[in-house]
Amino acid sequence: MNTYNASDSFVDNSSPQWQTQTEQIAHNIRLRVFKFVMQNGGGYLSQACSSAELFATLYTKIMHLGPSTAPLIPIPYAGNPGSTNPNYQTGGGYNGPHEPQYDRFIFSPSHYALVHYATLIEVGRMAEVGLAQFNQDGSTVEMIGAEHSPGGEVTSGSLGQAISQAGGIAMARQRKGETGRVWVLMTDGEFQEGQVWEAVQALSHYRLDNIGVYIDVNAQQCDGAVESVMTTEPLAQKLTAFGARTIAVDGHDVTALAAPAKLAPNGQPLFVLSHSDPCRGIPKLAERKPALHYLRFKTDQERQEYQDLFEEMQHKAQNHC
Amino acid sequence: MEIVKRPHRTHFPAWAADKPKILVLSADLTSSCEADLFRNQHPQRFISMGMAEQNMMSWAGGLAREGFEPWIHTFAVFVCRRPFDQVAMSIGYPNLKVRLVGFLPGITTPGGVTHQAIDDIGLMRLIPNMCILVTGDATEVESVLDVAHTVNGPVYISMLRGEVPRLFASPLKLGQARILSTGKDLAIISSGISTEEALRVQSCLKAKAVSVQHLHVSTIKPFTDPRIQDTIEQVRYGVITIENHSIIGGLGSAVAEVMATMGSSKRLVRLGIQDVYAHGASRPYLMRELGLDAMALIDAVESLLGQALNIEAQDLAAVRIDAVHSEAKAEAL
Numbered sequence: 049m050n051t052y053n054a055s056d057s058f059v060d061n062s063s064p065q066w067q068t069q070t071e072q073i074a075h076n077i078r079l080r081v082f083k084f085v086m087q088n089g090g091g092y093l094s095q096a097c098s099s100a101e102l103f104a105t106l107y108t109k110i111m112h113l114g115p116s117t118a119p120l121i122p123i124p125y126a127g128n129p130g131s132t133n134p135n136y137q138t139g140g141g142y143n144g145p146h147e148p149q150y151d152r153f154i155f156s157p158s159h160y161a162l163v164h165y166a167t168l169i170e171v172g173r174m175a176e177v178g179l180a181q182f183n184q185d186g187s188t189v190e191m192i193g194a195e196h197s198p199g200g201e202v203t204s205g206s207l208g209q210a211i212s213q214a215g216g217i218a219m220a221r222q223r224k225g226e227t228g229r230v231w232v233l234m235t236d237g238e239f240q241e242g243q244v245w246e247a248v249q250a251l252s253h254y255r256l257d258n259i260g261v262y263i264d265v266n267a268q269q270c271d272g273a274v275e276s277v278m279t280t281e282p283l284a285q286k287l288t289a290f291g292a293r294t295i296a297v298d299g300h301d302v303t304a305l306a307a308p309a310k311l312a313p314n315g316q317p318l319f320v321l322s323h324s325d326p327c328r329g330i331p332k333l334a335e336r337k338p339a340l341h342y343l344r345f346k347t348d349q350e351r352q353e354y355q356d357l358f359e360e361m362q363h364k365a366q367n368h369c
Numbered sequence: 370m371e372i373v374k375r376p377h378r379t380h381f382p383a384w385a386a387d388k389p390k391i392l393v394l395s396a397d398l399t400s401s402c403e404a405d406l407f408r409n410q411h412p413q414r415f416i417s418m419g420m421a422e423q424n425m426m427s428w429a430g431g432l433a434r435e436g437f438e439p440w441i442h443t444f445a446v447f448v449c450r451r452p453f454d455q456v457a458m459s460i461g462y463p464n465l466k467v468r469l470v471g472f473l474p475g476i477t478t479p480g481g482v483t484h485q486a487i488d489d490i491g492l493m494r495l496i497p498n499m500c501i502l503v504t505g506d507a508t509e510v511e512s513v514l515d516v517a518h519t520v521n522g523p524v525y526i527s528m529l530r531g532e533v534p535r536l537f538a539s540p541l542k543l544g545q546a547r548i549l550s551t552g553k554d555l556a557i558i559s560s561g562i563s564t565e566e567a568l569r570v571q572s573c574l575k576a577k578a579v580s581v582q583h584l585h586v587s588t589i590k591p592f593t594d595p596r597i598q599d600t601i602e603q604v605r606y607g608v609i610t611i612e613n614h615s616i617i618g619g620l621g622s623a624v625a626e627v628m629a630t631m632g633s634s635k636r637l638v639r640l641g642i643q644d645v646y647a648h649g650a651s652r653p654y655l656m657r658e659l660g661l662d663a664m665a666l667i668d669a670v671e672s673l674l675g676q677a678l679n680i681e682a683q684d685l686a687a688v689r690i691d692a693v694h695s696e697a698k699a700e701a702l
Contacts (some may be wrong), residue, residue: 126465128462128497128498129462129463129464129497129498130464130497130522131464131498131520131521131522193423194462195463195701196670202430202431202434202459203458203459203462203463205458206454206458208423209427209454209455209458209459210427212423212424212426212427212428212430212431212455212459213427213428213430213431213434213459214426214431215424215427215430215431215436216427216428216429216430216431216433216434217431217432217435218431219416219428219431219432220431220434220435220436220437221435223437224435224436241422242423243421243427243455246421246423246424247424247427247428248420249419249420249424250418250421250424250428253419277695335695
């Protein structure tokens with residue numbers, strides 16, 4: 049089992065109570081995103097509900113990351129990558145240095161950016177005030193991030209490309225003899241893209257077992273329920289048929305989420321289906337089904353109802369602490 | 370004129386032998402893209418990606434991020450059309466050192482519309498950070514490797530295979546057109562296989578006392594060579610571009626942009642594929658049908674001069690004909 053320096057990991061893994069801490073971080077991620085969505089009069093909220101435990105478990109238990117090398121307050125946008133822009137930096141520094149022993153995090157669904165930023169704040173890799181730059185002109189804290197956004201390592205907003213880029217990174221790291229692994233966060237809707245299956249095919253062909261893909265299976269996408277847009281199920285059977293090591297877990301159970309990452313590599317790429325509830329923690333969202341992708345308030349009354357709900361959650365959280 | 374058989378096939382593995390970071394990615398067209406000798410000589414550095422170009426492009430981006438230099442070998446249509454978004458987002462935007470080697474430019478293949486890249490240059494020109502090199506002879510097929518290798522960012526190479534003429538003695542230089550003749554009446558600016566065709570009219574025009582400034586261009590992007598503007602300025606009657614590509618988006622468009630920007634009022638005739646699709650037929654047949662041959666060039670010269678030159682097809686140097694089943698071809702396509 050991996051051992052961690054205190055600076056390597058936010059959660060003290062020697063404590064049997066890591067689950068409690070990770071669950072608390074998940075709760076804080078959800079609350080922080082909710083707060084931000086209320087401030088902005090709308091946003092990507094259901095994604096936080098479905099993936100808060102997944103992000104929290106990745107950053108506190110699954111991934112072996114070094115300390116952040118990036119500024120706590122994100123730098124402003126400094127131009128595109130290019131041969132005339134040598135100062136360009138990706139947001140990968142928030143996940144620690146690129147060293148052989150450390151893991152990498154490739155974040156695919158860029159519209160989850162707010163959840164990702166909230167996670168970086170909750171695990172101490174980004175300052176709370178950094179979120180004030182969200183979706184502001186001239187900022188790197190973009191609404192749908194690119195590789196300069198905090199925590200970004202590749203540009204993945206054109207869905208389906210991140211897993212292939214991660215495959216190339218994993219193959220390169222294997223060729224270089226690096227021990228660190230490559231973790232990818234995806235969503236179930238992405239599996240409609242043909243490129244994703246090309247990538248799974250190649251990962252299996254080359255028996256890359258230094259890569260692990262966590263899928264937030266929330267059964268939701270932009271137009272509504274995945275099964276109404278284009279069925280991706282049975283996802284586990286399809287992945288298994290493609291040669292992947294496939295494990296399904298409860299996406300809100302941090303112990304279950306962490307367990308597959310401890311399995312000894314067996315020559316197959318690892319895919320963990322994190323089955324989740326897009327209304328988790330905010331059951332009122334279910335009233336909006338199937339329009340969960342982006343929360344827009346239809347009336348002032350609806351907005352007030354969500355505001356009351358948020359204040360109730362925040363009050364409970366404060367009393368809890 | 371010397372004809373070199375499969376220059377890339379032998380030169381590339383020898384050139385790459387002492388460059389361990391160079392990998393070849395192939396999508397089931399390895400011998401068709403003359404990468405089979407590299408595969409045989411450097412099997413550890415050959416990565417078969419199957420018929421899955423979208424994944425291959427993004428995968429190459431991942432390899433490049435980790436310090437490798439992927440050289441993708443496939444047909445130009447499968448570099449530029451099918452995985453355009455992947456090239457733009459996984460390679461172009463992050464300015465990664467991926468070399469996209471595209472074979473079968475334009476009408477060099479009788480493989481028909483699906484295999485003929487009439488739009489590769491135009492599509493790649495649209496991608497910021499992309500450097501574009503077009504080879505026109507065996508010397509350029511060989512020397513383009515050194516040029517591409519030193520570019521700090523992605524490079525698209527329009528590559529020739531099979532029987533390739535050797536026209537030039539000196540290596541390809543980045544951003545530097547070759548001046549093949551000097552003159553004051555009109556300019557001919559050519560690229561790729563069209564340069565061989567343009568060379569065919571040289572002696573006939575000289576005999577008719579038409580003074581031609583002929584440039585061969587191999588760097589299409591960046592398109593900043595001062596020789597282009599100088600040539601446009603010094604000729605009296607106008608400019609002709611000729612390319613094995615659509616007249617939209619390629620060399621002709623690039624020259625038109627330069628002329629418009631510099632405020633030139635001179636005429637421009639763009640020879641190339643006139644915004645139509647090609648079809649499966651031999652190279653000489655398609656060159657004649659689509660107006661890419663030496664006779665089309667003579668017509669364009671007459672148009673600019675406003676006078677008939679009375680040059681007939683038999684006056685032009687004999688057109689080179691490839692054997693349909695030449696043993697030098699990797700396959701019949």
